[in-house]
Amino acid sequence: MTLGDALAAATARLAEAGxxxxxxxxxxxxxxxxxxxxxxxxxxxxxxELSAEQEAAFEANVSRRVQREPLAYVLGEWGFRRLTLKTDQRALIPRPETEIVVERALEHIRDEADPEVLDVGTGTGAIALAIADEHAGARITAIDASPEALALAQENRELTGVNGRVDLVEHDLTAGLGRSQFDLVVSNPPYVEPDDLPTLQPEVRDWEPHVALVASGATEEVARAATEALRPGGWLVLETAAGTGERIQELLQELGYERVTITPDLAGRDRVVEGKWKS
Ligand SMILES: C[S@@+](CC[C@H](N)C(=O)[O-])C[C@H]1O[C@@H](n2cnc3c(N)ncnc32)[C@H](O)[C@@H]1O
Incomplete structure (x- = not known):
């Protein structure tokens, strides 16, 4: 089979699959x-002409994608900031909007030599590893309740070479986040409401871990727990569900955070809410 024929046939099959x-x-x-x-x-x-081996490998990949398995899982890797991270069903695929979370987080620790950072719900390790990659002195504790996600984050930590500065810890956020030790708490918590799960695309709904997607009130929980975990003057940076930015902004203000702002994503939707813990 030629490349052209393979491409035309696969394009038709993928389009047919939606x-x-x-x-x-x-x-x-x-x-x-x-x-x-x-x-x-x-x-x-x-x-x-494709070799028989190449044709078989291509056919296998296309068949997986026809089942609406996400491209990032079929390819087994995905770009995030300057990193290429291993991706599979153990954790959420890092999203472009989460790159803005990293951008905002870095802004608050730029002038600190060795800031202590906490990443809540690290998944692939995307946020923690990108911060370690882009801030040479940052020390990051990355927690997740999912041992599967942490195993993948560990593999990514090996790949990205920031070993000494990122600690991966199995920990449930409902048990609290520690006391007054972090300069920055950053999180992209699960924020899909259970009733909204059926409305998601099959790639998300049927393939990504539900523990990474669905939760009621996890964002609020991080905001509350971070009041204990942040040192006075430390920053909280949260990725929020589209349409909830103002509500989370108000919550942060009620909790006592100062300088609370919302940053939109590239599509103009409220995405990142951040605030400074009172000094
Ligand atoms: C939306 S994913 C974010 C993953 C990664 N930080 C990213 O941005 O790509 C949320 C993560 O939070 C974890 N998680 C869910 N509930 C948790 C809890 N109660 N305590 C700690 N982690 C939790 C999930 O396992 C998942 O890895």
Whole structure:
């Protein structure tokens, strides 16, 4: 089979399965299935023949995607800030809006030599590892209630080479977050309401861990627990569900946080709420 035929057939199958960017994803899957395909696609050598091995690998990847398994799980890795993280069903796929969370978090520790940071619900380790990667002195404690997610975060920690500065700890946020020791608490907690789960895309609803998606009140819980965990003058940076920014902003103000602001994501939706714990 030629690259061109493989691409056309896969694009049709993915489109039929309801995948939005079918051609682009078919190209990415083809590039993954064989080392030299990416270059061939770039130069449009679509008449080239795939080897039997390459064809089998491509077929396997396309079949997974046809089942609406997320592209990041099929590829097994995904870009986040400057890192390439391993991704699989053990944890949520890091999202572009969470890169804004990291941006805001870094802003508050930029001038500190060795800030103590707590990442609540670390998943793949995305936020913790990106902060460690982009702030040479930061020391991060990253907690998660899911041992599966922590195992993946550990693999990512090895890959990203920030070993000495990120501690991964199995811990449930409902047990509290410690006392007055952190310069920054950052979190992208689960925030899908249970009733909204059926409305999500199949890639999310059927493949990503529900413990990473669904919770009522986890955002509020982090905001409350962080009042104990932050040192006076430390910062809380929270990713919030679209449409809840103002409510979380008010909660932070009621709890005693100062300089509370909302940052929108690239689509203009309220996404990140942050505040400074009173000095
Ligand atoms: C939305 S995911 C965020 C993952 C990662 N920080 C990111 O932004 O890609 C939420 C994470 O919180 C964890 N989690 C859910 N409930 C928790 C709890 N009560 N205590 C600690 N972690 C929890 C989940 O296992 C999941 O990894």
């Amino acid at each position: 995948v939005e960017s079918a051609r682009l994803e078919a190209e990415l899957l083809l590039a993954r299935a064989c080392d030299d395909c990416a270059r061939a696609l770039l130069y449009a050598e679509l008449h080239r």
